[in-house]
Amino acid sequence: RSDGSRLWSTIVETAAFGGTPAGGINRLTLSPEDGHVRDWFRDACAAAGLTVTVDALGTQYALRPGRDMSRKPIAFGSHLDTQPTGGKFDGVLGVLAGLEVIRSLNDAGIETEAPLLVVNWTNEEGSRFAPAMMASAAYAGDFTTDDILAKRDAAGITVADALDAIGYRGSEPVGAQAIGAFVELHIEQGPVLEAEGKTIGVVEGGQGIMWFDGVITGFESHAGTTPMPRRRDALLALSEFALAAETIALAHAPSAVATIGEAAILAPSRNVVPGRVAFTLDVRDPRATTLDAMESALRDAAADISGRRRLEIALTRIWRKEPVPFDPAIVAAIDAAAESLGHSRRRIISGAGHDACNLAAKVPAAMIFVPCKDGISHNESESATQADCAAGADVLLQTVLRLANA
Amino acid sequence: RSDGSRLWSTIVETAAFGGTPAGGINRLTLSPEDGHVRDWFRDACAAAGLTVTVDALGTQYALRPGRDMSRKPIAFGSHLDTQPTGGKFDGVLGVLAGLEVIRSLNDAGIETEAPLLVVNWTNEEGSRFAPAMMASAAYAGDFTTDDILAKRDAAGITVADALDAIGYRGSEPVGAQAIGAFVELHIEQGPVLEAEGKTIGVVEGGQGIMWFDGVITGFESHAGTTPMPRRRDALLALSEFALAAETIALAHAPSAVATIGEAAILAPSRNVVPGRVAFTLDVRDPRATTLDAMESALRDAAADISGRRRLEIALTRIWRKEPVPFDPAIVAAIDAAAESLGHSRRRIISGAGHDACNLAAKVPAAMIFVPCKDGISHNESESATQADCAAGADVLLQTVLRLANA
Numbered sequence A, B: 001r002s003d004g005s006r007l008w009s010t011i012v013e014t015a016a017f018g019g020t021p022a023g024g025i026n027r028l029t030l031s032p033e034d035g036h037v038r039d040w041f042r043d044a045c046a047a048a049g050l051t052v053t054v055d056a057l058g059t060q061y062a063l064r065p066g067r068d069m070s071r072k073p074i075a076f077g078s079h080l081d082t083q084p085t086g087g088k089f090d091g092v093l094g095v096l097a098g099l100e101v102i103r104s105l106n107d108a109g110i111e112t113e114a115p116l117l118v119v120n121w122t123n124e125e126g127s128r129f130a131p132a133m134m135a136s137a138a139y140a141g142d143f144t145t146d147d148i149l150a151k152r153d154a155a156g157i158t159v160a161d162a163l164d165a166i167g168y169r170g171s172e173p174v175g176a177q178a179i180g181a182f183v184e185l186h187i188e189q190g191p192v193l194e195a196e197g198k199t200i201g202v203v204e205g206g207q208g209i210m211w212f213d214g215v216i217t218g219f220e221s222h223a224g225t226t227p228m229p230r231r232r233d234a235l236l237a238l239s240e241f242a243l244a245a246e247t248i249a250l251a252h253a254p255s256a257v258a259t260i261g262e263a264a265i266l267a268p269s270r271n272v273v274p275g276r277v278a279f280t281l282d283v284r285d286p287r288a289t290t291l292d293a294m295e296s297a298l299r300d301a302a303a304d305i306s307g308r309r310r311l312e313i314a315l316t317r318i319w320r321k322e323p324v325p326f327d328p329a330i331v332a333a334i335d336a337a338a339e340s341l342g343h344s345r346r347r348i349i350s351g352a353g354h355d356a357c358n359l360a361a362k363v364p365a366a367m368i369f370v371p372c373k374d375g376i377s378h379n380e381s382e383s384a385t386q387a388d389c390a391a392g393a394d395v396l397l398q399t400v401l402r403l404a405n406a
């Protein structure tokens, strides 16, 4: 068993890096605050006897030797970056529970056959740089390292420059660190486990995700003198499109979701009809065919609105992550570990994207969920109990032992 | 008659202060660029023999003595500030035509009975600081000088600090400069004169304006895991409200207009359901009763949306400018001047707010309009012909002579 109160104090301690007055965390990837929590994690891993390396995209790997060094390490972890209005558990729990697993094994003097590897993946959130989970995607071969290094945030700063700014552009090539299997503990970020009173979610896969960039180009004009029918108002077009996206998601209820998370008027002014609006669109469903249907319905809606309102709507899909099935053997190992610990559990599909979803393309991978309060995440009030976090860490520990000693 | 080509070259020359690549002007009030054009105007007035003073809100007054110094000056002018994506004529034409009137009188050696006064009012546009036309409103007694000095832009800078930053906090108390009557030449900013082939608009009044600040407070949550029916999406609420405002304006067609010119998501992120949106709303109609009816319909719509979507919509009216009738004698003088010059003309109501609308509460005032291309304004492509600008300046000159020598 892991030490639940030691795990909890690391969650409290690291929440100070980017902590907000409302009790959340604002620790965008590769920000100074992200640099500080990375330094903390590096030092804590070194103090636990691990060898820490950093790859060319800033991902941190902390290795504990095994008896059989010819075996690839059993890896586990998550991410330490957060949303701008993020909580204290999303990603953080998985990394700190990984550290806790190592500390517990050290305390108990337990060696494993395979080596163990705790990982902190760069930019899981995707808030500052798109797409989300970009370092694990590069690890899995979905992008080249150079592709990712060249991505820019809203201020035009590249990933390369952001890594250099906090001293986390490592020397190890991306993908060079061997991984034999990957297990990720995470809060559910949804309402299912809590509603059903289950402690552990045995995650069988992740749903598909599409990200779009949109630009609506109408025409700026005077708010006082331009008759309503003559207007080419980019914000009204966005309004219709946002409501159409909601309707399209509801047409594929209950699974599908669609979200416009960013929307900005170019050169906004109280008495100017908005001429140009840029926005983002996030669309998800567990079935690839539903993603296809939603994309086509969204494009039809855009064409209808742009035709009626005499303006242009450009919709560019910048990312599509197919639905991911996790490895049945790892899923079974998690289930067995939860059962051996006597935790109530259920099979579940992840609504959020996770680094494990990228790893799954390259190595056997699966995930462990624990409940979070009211299913709330990506919010400063995100919350999980100490008991559930400890239960998740215990299941992680037992799963890792099964995999490493098999 | 004025010198149309000299007037045109001052328009071209001053367009360089804040000129944009797209051929417009970005010269927000009290910006460095506004400081530069003010310096130019001060020097040009001084070179034309005028005495230039500046009041505590930065308004510039350039006085030409009359034969009868006991009479209050006949004032004319407009503003030199622009929208962030503004054009070369809105406001500028009225000030530079005022300078041209003085130059033409100087060239012809004409003295007037009453003194003449060319005015450049501070912050007509209202884009950086709300409300619009604030200096003329303070002159007319609608606000105290201290009220206005304390207003803040989006960056939190006060009018007082912005005035100091460009050295334009003058020593003259606001309202101390006597004005006997006020005439403002302006582009129409709407499509009527062009459509009817008329050169001069004899403006009989201005429509009413209401400005609102709105804040929608929903709840941030995860874009991948929050089922559509559980969401409290502030952007979807804004979308419904924006479309409701359009419908409400159309219900009072053809005169009423409603515009959401600014809208910003707090802490936007691609994979976060928007939790809070701030926006502005501009509502206009020539009848006060229609303004009342629209405000009440807008508040009903906000209540309906906030109830259905389980979020809060706060709508604060920060400004209401009643519809303004101009002075019949000045309107008649403009009409007579246009007739004497042989220009086609029509009576018209202004869709935009103007400093003359504020002055009208304190002194006899009216306006002269000239056509602009396609009725477009508050856009970098705003355009007017040299001939129409010259015709407007001629009507201004003849109107001023009538008033000053009456």
Ligand SMILES: NC(=O)NCCC(=O)O
Pocket: A090, A124, A125, A126, A132, A133, A189, A351, A352, A353, A354, B222, B223, B224, B271
């Ligand atoms: N777990 C998580 O919130 N990941 C961010 C990527 C996503 O939007 O699903």
Ligand SMILES: NC(=O)NCCC(=O)O
Pocket: A222, A223, A224, A271, B090, B124, B125, B126, B132, B133, B189, B351, B352, B353, B354
């Ligand atoms: N003339 C003009 O565009 N004034 C700005 C104030 C308004 O929005 O009407």
